[in-house]
Amino acid sequence: MYKETYRDLSHGTDEKSAEQIKANGFEIRGRSDSWCGQGIYFYDIKKKAWWAAKRKCAEIAKKTGKEINPTVVFADIIDLDDDKIFDLRAYKDLCDFEKGISQLLDGYSFEVSGTKDVEKIITLRACLISYYADKNNKKLIIGNFRQRPQPMYEHAIEFSNNLDMIFGIETIYCVKDKDIIENIH
Numbered sequence: 001m002y003k004e005t006y007r008d009l010s011h012g013t014d015e016k017s018a019e020q021i022k023a024n025g026f027e028i029r030g031r032s033d034s035w036c037g038q039g040i041y042f043y044d045i046k047k048k049a050w051w052a053a054k055r056k057c058a059e060i061a062k063k064t065g066k067e068i069n070p071t072v073v074f075a076d077i078i079d080l081d082d083d084k085i086f087d088l089r090a091y092k093d094l095c096d097f098e099k100g101i102s103q104l105l106d107g108y109s110f111e112v113s114g115t116k117d118v119e120k121i122i123t124l125r126a127c128l129i130s131y132y133a134d135k136n137n138k139k140l141i142i143g144n145f146r147q148r149p150q151p152m153y154e155h156a157i158e159f160s161n162n163l164d165m166i167f168g169i170e171t172i173y174c175v176k177d178k179d180i181i182e183n184i185h
Contacts, residue, residue: 001081001082001083002081002082003079003080003081003082004077004079004080004081004082004085005076005077005078005079005080006044006076006077006080006173007076007078007183008074008076009042009043009044009074009075009076009077009173010042010043010044010045010046010048010049010050010072010073010074011026011040011041011042011043011049011072011073011074011075012043012048012049012050012051012052012053012054012055012056012070012071012072013053013056013070013071013072013073014053014056014057014060014068014069014070014071015068015069015070015071016068018071018072018073021073021184022073022184022185025178025181025184026040026075026175026178026181026184027040027178028040028175028176028177028178032126032127032130033122033123033126033127034126034174035122035126035129035143035145035172035174036126036129036130036133036141036143036172036174037126037127037129037130037133037174038130038176039130039141039174039175039176040174040175040178040181041172041173041174041175042075042172042173042174042175043170043171043172043173044171044173045170045171046072048170049072050070050072053070053071053072054070056070057069057070073184073185074183074184074185075181075182075183075184075185076181076182076183077140077173077175077180077181077182078182078183080139080140080180084137084138084139084140084180085138085139085140085141085142086129086132086133086136086138086140086141086142087141087142087143088129088141088142088143088144089142089143089144096136097129097132100132100135100136101128101131101132104128104131129141129143130176133176134176138176139175139176139177139180140173140174140175140176140177140180141172141173141174141176142171142172142173142174143171143172143174144169144170144171144172145169145170145172146169
């Protein structure tokens with residue numbers, strides 16, 4: 001068994017939430033239709049986390065009318081057993097995932113024909129990834145995801161600092177167990 005370490009992962013949020021995180025640690029939150037379901041989301045590209053923080057603050061300001069400052073919190077995941085990681089970039093993990101959920105999808109087929117169908121498939125994917133991770137005691141999910149087609153993503157070049165972001169692909173780290181997070185700063 002191998003141990004994996006990820007240092008200085010970045011999490012975009014607002015200043016008030018960042019102070020709470022630094023004082024009390026992270027909490028598992030989020031929507032079940034997020035990329036990998038509920039979890040704590042991190043990026044290895046700091047500019048992406050800043051962009052996510054600005055987006056979150058803009059959404060809060062739109063709802064409340066209050067200006068909120070964005071910030072980024074950094075954290076490490078140190079010496080996590082590789083069998084606790086579900087890496088969607090790894091062929092073996094994808095094969096195991098397919099086997100693990102195939103019985104749930106037995107007889108179902110999907111045809112994508114428009115934007116609404118794409119959103120339904122994204123939601124189904126999030127539910128299946130989360131189900132598989134929970135069932136197999138995975139504490140971290142790592143995946144490369146194509147950005148959703150939304151107007152807010154049109155300026156991806158502004159926060160890109162590598163070719164993946166220019167082409168609309170981002171690596172997401174979704175923590176399913178807050179106890180694996182260390183060195184919050």
